[in-house]
Structures are given as C-alpha cells and as structure tokens.
Amino acid sequence: MDNTFAPPLKKSxxxxxxxxxxxxxxxxxxxxxVSAVSKVLRNAYGVSDGLRARVMASIEKLDYRPSASARGxxxxxxxxxxxxxxxxxxFFAEIMEGINxxxxxxxxxxxxxxxxxxxxxxxxxxDAIIDRQMDGLILVAPRMPLPEIEDVAKRLPTVVIGSHPxxxxxxxxxxxxxxxxxxxxxxxxNGLGLRRITFFTLTEPDDDxxxxxxxxxxxxxxxxxxxxxxxDVNIERAAHDTVAEAARRLVASKDRPEAIFCWGxxxxxxxxxxxxxxxxxxxxxxxVVGYDNNQYCELAQNSLTSVDQSGRELGKQAARLxxxxxxxxxxPYHFTVTPSLIVRNSTGG
Amino acid sequence: MDNTFAPPLKKSxxxxxxxxxxxxxxxxxxxxxVSAVSKVLRNAYGVSDGLRARVMASIEKLDYRPSASARGxxxxxxxxxxxxxxxxxxFFAEIMEGINxxxxxxxxxxxxxxxxxxxxxxxxxxDAIIDRQMDGLILVAPRMPLPEIEDVAKRLPTVVIGSHPxxxxxxxxxxxxxxxxxxxxxxxxNGLGLRRITFFTLTEPDDDxxxxxxxxxxxxxxxxxxxxxxxDVNIERAAHDTVAEAARRLVASKDRPEAIFCWGxxxxxxxxxxxxxxxxxxxxxxxVVGYDNNQYCELAQNSLTSVDQSGRELGKQAARLxxxxxxxxxxPYHFTVTPSLIVRNSTGG
DNA sequence: TTGTACGCGTTATCAT
DNA sequence: ATGATAACGCGTACAA
Numbered sequence: 001m002d003n004t005f006a007p008p009l010k011k012s013x014x015x016x017x018x019x020x021x022x023x024x025x026x027x028x029x030x031x032x033x034v035s036a037v038s039k040v041l042r043n044a045y046g047v048s049d050g051l052r053a054r055v056m057a058s059i060e061k062l063d064y065r066p067s068a069s070a071r072g073x074x075x076x077x078x079x080x081x082x083x084x085x086x087x088x089x090x091f092f093a094e095i096m097e098g099i100n101x102x103x104x105x106x107x108x109x110x111x112x113x114x115x116x117x118x119x120x121x122x123x124x125x126x127d128a129i130i131d132r133q134m135d136g137l138i139l140v141a142p143r144m145p146l147p148e149i150e151d152v153a154k155r156l157p158t159v160v161i162g163s164h165p166x167x168x169x170x171x172x173x174x175x176x177x178x179x180x181x182x183x184x185x186x187x188x189x190n191g192l193g194l195r196r197i198t199f200f201t202l203t204e205p206d207d208d209x210x211x212x213x214x215x216x217x218x219x220x221x222x223x224x225x226x227x228x229x230x231x232d233v234n235i236e237r238a239a240h241d242t243v244a245e246a247a248r249r250l251v252a253s254k255d256r257p258e259a260i261f262c263w264g265x266x267x268x269x270x271x272x273x274x275x276x277x278x279x280x281x282x283x284x285x286x287x288v289v290g291y292d293n294n295q296y297c298e299l300a301q302n303s304l305t306s307v308d309q310s311g312r313e314l315g316k317q318a319a320r321l322x323x324x325x326x327x328x329x330x331x332p333y334h335f336t337v338t339p340s341l342i343v344r345n346s347t348g349g
Numbered sequence: 350m351d352n353t354f355a356p357p358l359k360k361s362x363x364x365x366x367x368x369x370x371x372x373x374x375x376x377x378x379x380x381x382x383v384s385a386v387s388k389v390l391r392n393a394y395g396v397s398d399g400l401r402a403r404v405m406a407s408i409e410k411l412d413y414r415p416s417a418s419a420r421g422x423x424x425x426x427x428x429x430x431x432x433x434x435x436x437x438x439x440f441f442a443e444i445m446e447g448i449n450x451x452x453x454x455x456x457x458x459x460x461x462x463x464x465x466x467x468x469x470x471x472x473x474x475x476d477a478i479i480d481r482q483m484d485g486l487i488l489v490a491p492r493m494p495l496p497e498i499e500d501v502a503k504r505l506p507t508v509v510i511g512s513h514p515x516x517x518x519x520x521x522x523x524x525x526x527x528x529x530x531x532x533x534x535x536x537x538x539n540g541l542g543l544r545r546i547t548f549f550t551l552t553e554p555d556d557d558x559x560x561x562x563x564x565x566x567x568x569x570x571x572x573x574x575x576x577x578x579x580x581d582v583n584i585e586r587a588a589h590d591t592v593a594e595a596a597r598r599l600v601a602s603k604d605r606p607e608a609i610f611c612w613g614x615x616x617x618x619x620x621x622x623x624x625x626x627x628x629x630x631x632x633x634x635x636x637v638v639g640y641d642n643n644q645y646c647e648l649a650q651n652s653l654t655s656v657d658q659s660g661r662e663l664g665k666q667a668a669r670l671x672x673x674x675x676x677x678x679x680x681p682y683h684f685t686v687t688p689s690l691i692v693r694n695s696t697g698g
Numbered sequence: 699t700t701g702t703a704c705g706c707g708t709t710a711t712c713a714t
Numbered sequence: 715a716t717g718a719t720a721a722c723g724c725g726t727a728c729a730a
Contacts, residue, residue, distance in 0.1 A: 069421030070723035419707035
C-alpha cells in the first residue's frame with residue numbers, strides 16, 4: 001500500500017505549548033540578530049569572536065537545537081538514508097558499524113530503513129527517504145533493477161554497497177570482488193584434491209534475471225574456475241524459505257558432492273545444520289564454505305571456512321564516498337576490496 | 350562529539366532546479382485551491398467527490414509527494430524513530446519486523462537509529478530523532494537511566510521494549526516476563542536433577558546499577574528460584590568483549606557447573622563454542638540454556654534450549670501502543686507476554 | 699559586522 | 715463546499 005497520505009487524527013495531541021526554543025529565542029537571549037545566530041551555527045563568515053561567544057553561550061544555556069525540518073526545507077537536512085534489505089543478515093550489521101564510524105565526527109545522521117527483502121517495500125522506502133529531504137542514500141544489496149537505481153540517483157546522491165551494476169555512472173559503488181572470491185574458493189577446494197563441488201545459491205524470482213547481485217557474481221566466479229579446471233558445474237538453488245530443506249536434500253543425496261560452496265554464511269550454517277542432523281561428518285564426509293565471514297563463522301560448532309570482506313570497511317568507504325558526492329563530486333567512483341579466504345575446520349583447515 | 354551543528358559546505362551542490370512538484374503545482378493543475386488539495390491529502394471534511402477526484406488525478410499525473418520537512422514544521426512528520434541499541438543482536442531483527450508489520454498499512458514510516466551499545470550515542474540519537482520532529486519513538490533495550498527516558502517521553506510519545514522501569518507512567522512498555530522466564534529455566538533444570546546451575550551474564554558498568562534491564566530481571570528470576578529450591582547461587586559476569594574468554598574459563602574450570610544459564614542466546618552460543626573447542630560434551634558433560642530463542646537456536650550444531658518470547662509480537666504491540674499514544678492516549682500501558690521454554694538438545698531435550 | 703525581509707511547502711483558521 | 719492567508723523555523727540576499 002501507499003503510505004504517502006495521511007488519515008485524519010481522531011484526537012489531536014494535546015499541546016501544552018512549552019514555548020519552543022528557536023533561533024529567534026537564542027538571538028533575543030544573546031541580544032543579536034537571527035542571521036548572526038544562523039551564521040554562527042553554520043560557521044559562516046562575518047562573525048566576531050565576541051558575538052560568537054555570546055551566541056554559543058545562549059545556545060548552551062537554552063539548550064537550543066536547530067529544527068531539521070526547517071533546515072530540510074531550505075537545503076540540507078543533515079540526514080542520510082541507509083536502505084537495508086535484510087536486517088537478519090548479520091553481515092549487514094558490520095556495514096552499518098562502518099557507516100557509523102565514518103559519520104560520527106560529521107554533522108550527518110544516518111537513519112535506517114528496512115525493506116525485509118521485499119521489492120515493493122524497498123521502493124516505497126526510497127520514496128520515504130526522498131520525501132524526507134535526506135541529503136544522501138546508501139543502498140545495501142538492493143534488489144531494485146538498475147534503471148530504477150539510476151532514477152533514484154538522479155534525485156539524490158547515492159552510493160550502492162553489494163551490487164555490481166555494469167557500466168553505470170550516476171552513482172558510486174562499494175564492493176568486494178565477488179567473482180574473484182568465487183574463484184578463490186573453487187581453486188582452494190580443488191587444491192585439496194576435490195572435484196565434485198556444488199554451488200548453493202538463491203533462486204531468483206522469474207522476472208528477475210538480475211546479473212548485478214553478489215550471488216550472481218560469486219556464481220560466475222565459481223563457474224569460471226570450475227570450467228577452467230575442467231570440472232563439472234553443479235548449481236543448487238533454493239528460495240529463502242526453503243533453504244533448510246534444500247540443504248538437507250543436498251547433504252542426504254546419494255551422489256553427495258565433496259564440497260558445498262554457499263553464496264553466504266547464513267546458508268552455509270544451514271548446511272552444517274543439515275549435516276549435523278544427518279550424522280554426515282564435516283569435513284571428513286563433506287566440506288562447507290560460506291561467504292562474508294560473519295561473526296558466527298568462528299564459533300567452534302560452525303568453524304566455517306569463509307570468504308572475508310570487511311563489512312566495516314565497506315561501510316566506511318560508502319559513507320566517505322557519499323559525503324564526497326554531497327559536497328559536489330560528480331564523477332562516479334567504484335571502490336573494490338579484495339576478498340580473502342579464511343580457512344577453518346569446515347574444510348579441514 | 351556533538352553532531353548538531355554544521356560545518357560549511359566546501360562546494361555547494363549544483364542545483365539544476367527541476368521545478369519541484371508542490372502542493373501548489375497540484376492545485377494549479379487541478380484548477381483548485383491549495384487548501385482544497387491539502388484537505389484531500391488529509392482526508393479532511395468538506396471536499397466534494399468531484400473535487401477529490403480531480404485532485405487525485407492531478408496528484409497521480411504529476412507524481413506529487415508531500416514534503417515531510419514541510420509537514421514536520423506544521424505538525425506531524427509521519428516518521429517514527431526506532432532506537433536499536435545493538436544491531437548485531439539478531440533477536441532485535443524480529444522486533445523490527447513486528448514493528449514493520451503493524452506500521453505498513455499506516456502512513457507512519459519507521460526509521461532506525463543504531464547506537465551500538467554506546468550510551469553517548471544513544472543520547473545523541475534521541476536528540477537527532479527529536480530534532481527531526483519525529484512523531485514518536487520506540488526504544489529497544491535502552492541503556493539510558495530511567496529519569497532520562499522520562500525526560501524524553503515528555504517531549505514525544507514513547508514506547509520502550511525490553512526494559513522494566515519500575516512505576517513509571519510517562520511512557521508505555523512492552524516486555525516478556527523476564528523474571529518468570531528466569532525462574533522457569535531454573536525449575537526446568539532442577540527438574541532434570543541438576544543442582545549446580547550458574548547464571549552467565551553481563552557486567553554492568555560501575556556507574557550503572559540498573560535494575561531495569563532484562564538481564565537483571567532474568568537474574569532475579571534465577572536467584573529467586575535457586576533460593577526457593579535451596580540451591581547455591583552462582584553468577585558469572587563478563588563484558589561484551591570478553592565473553593569468549595569467560596565462557597572458556599567457565600567451561601574449563603575444575604568445578605564446572607552442571608548447567609549454564611545464559612542471559613541471552615548470543616552468549617549461550619559462545620558457551621557452546623567453548624565446550625566444543627575443549628571437547629566438553631553437550632549435554633552429557635554440561636547443559637546450556639539461552640534466552641530469546643533466536644533463529645540460530647534451532648540449527649542442529651547449536652540445538653540450544655532457550656526461552657522464547659516472540660520478538661515479532663513485541664514489535665507489533667509496541668507499534669500499536671505508540672500509535673495510540675500519538676493519537677492522544679495519555680494513560681500508560683504496560684504490555685507483557687508470557688515466555689515459554691523451548692527445550693532442545695543442549696539440555697538433553 | 700549586523701539586521702531585515704522574504705521564501706521554502708505545508709497545515710489550519712477563518713471567510714466566503 | 716471552497717478558498718485566501720497566516721503561521722511554522724531556518725537560510726540568505728540585500729540593505730544598513
């Protein structure tokens with residue numbers, strides 16, 4: 001549904017009218033003009049030290065805070081939208097921490113919207129962010145088609161994390177090299193003498209042959225390495241709500257693969273669960289590899305070999321690029337980190 | 350740092366001035382007055398069907414969207430702040446989903462701030478939310494002292510999830526009965542014939558003898574049941590960044606307890622990790638219990654017995670209560686769900 | 699260096 | 715039923 005428009009309020013909130021402290025209150029208290037206060041607030045030129053001191057004192061004393069709404073109307077709102085598509089994915093938490101790190105010493109406040117993997121929600125969230133005059137937007141692993149992202153980027157500075165849109169120039173991207181990561185996993189497993197390696201990934205919705213997702217790039221890396229090594233490509237797909245069953249089937253099957261390379265850690269943990277449940281030993285009977293190296297990989301009961309990409313670093317870079325864009329940069333920048341394989345017991349490491 | 354005030358922009362963003370569609374544009378296009386459009390937007394009284402239809406058509410045609418900033422200046426911003434203290438805690442993701450569920454068919458948009466367990470950040474986030482004229486606030490497991498929360502609640506409608514402030518009346522709360530949950534765990538373990546049960550929880554900062562946290566209530570439940578059963582109380586404390594070591598020490602110790610009851614699932618998973626690593630068998634050598642019943646509990650490698658409280662339900666109720674408050678309710682409401690123990694293999698279940 | 703006045707997009711009051 | 719208009723708090727020309 002469209003949340004844009006408002007129903008009437010049954011009862012209007014009681015307003016005790018506590019005489020809000022505005023820029024005017026401060027000006028009067030400090031005995032100066034409003035514009036003087038405004039200048040102090042924005043570190044603009046043309047304010048004497050004495051004046052500045054007086055104003056600051058009044059601000060402190062009155063506990064004045066500028067209204068973001070009013071600011072938003074005139075120009076910047078000092079708010080940045082972050083669109084998280086899947087808050088259950090703990091890897092995204094690290095990204096968020098990186099964003100917070102970079103933004104902490106700036107006047108920009110990041111605010112999150114959560115779309116729960118729902119395309120419709122994703123779109124309406126972007127609208128909500130635009131409606132709120134936010135100064136910029138960070139998209140984390142968006143499911144929106146490229147043209148739509150470009151539309152959005154036309155309206156406000158945008159940085160995308162975790163998507164590989166080919167040849168776009170309207171926004172910045174921050175990624176790890178998912179193709180390289182996919183290849184690295186296959187090469188490593190093959191180095192262990194393994195040949196029957198299955199890639200376990202997400203089924204895309206029919207209407208969505210999206211080549212830009214990280215899943216797809218990891219898959220491409222897998223396919224490319226397997227092909228190069230002369231091995232048979234084997235890809236197993238499942239939807240989000242059927243991962244457990246699919247993992248079980250995969251592990252229990254007669255011609256069980258020697259190794260399962262999962263598009264992400266969450267899926268790998270499900271595979272470990274299925275194996276544990278069925279009494280299939282890891283790594284003796286089957287090896288499991290994940291991607292993202294999230295916080296659960298190192299728990300001994302998982303001890304999951306995974307591809308590390310520093311989420312924190314991705315978040316930091318995204319925030320940095322976004323601020324650059326807000327401050328006027330127009331040329332696109334695409335930041336890439338090189339992933340590294342972290343070997344643990346799930347592959348005998 | 351205080352992020353309230355702004356530094357000057359090095360370069361001002363180029364403004365191609367794409368002639369923004371405002372309420373006025375719509376009014377002109379539809380051939381009516383601005384107030385007419387406004388009324389249509391707010392479903393206010395005094396609009397004929399014909400006028401409404403014309404206005405709606407224009408809105409559609411022009412793809413008009415109201416400016417949240419402008420709305421915020423006059424009254425409601427239709428934005429609700431959600432303050433998450435720990436985005437790594439996957440249980441909170443469920444709460445968020447519940448909030449989204451309830452809010453989806455309303456015009457209110459939830460936006461998250463993440464404080465990463467840092468008190469200072471928590472406070473400045475609340476300020477940021479107030480500055481942005483948000484209509485309401487949901488605090489999830491806040492670390493702020495009660496008086497501060499009450500201060501905040503004076504400024505905007507507030508609902509708190511996951512905290513048990515005694516005898517407060519300025520805001521609503523939504524919780525499960527943590528004391529009951531704590532007792533239930535002890536009773537269950539004792540019913541298994543166990544007597545040496547340790548509670549593994551968070552060290553509070555010195556200045557923070559906060560009786561309101563969920564940890565503390567779970568602890569009280571533990572203590573009360575242990576005492577009632579005539580068993581020795583044994584509490585182990587650790588800080589967030591030393592959980593792994595503490596868990597290891599606990600599991601490796603000579604007088605290892607028969608069972609470890611952890612304040613939350615994340616800690617229980619660490620205990621399982623330590624046990625796995627040290628070759629201590631679960632549940633034969635030691636039993637482990639968590640709290641929250643998060644999504645990782647049911648993975649076979651964890652198979653963690655845990656206390657279930659539906660995060661989704663908590664989120665739904667919180668959102669519902671908040672809207673009621675925004676619409677005028679003044680009497681406080683305290684919602685409580687009864688937790689239930691989910692028995693799994695970590696206790697031999 | 700300081701002050702005045704206007705506009706940003708919306709809501710709400712008051713006429714018509 | 716409809717429309718004119720005064721706020722809301724801030725930024726910014728422009729005037730002093």
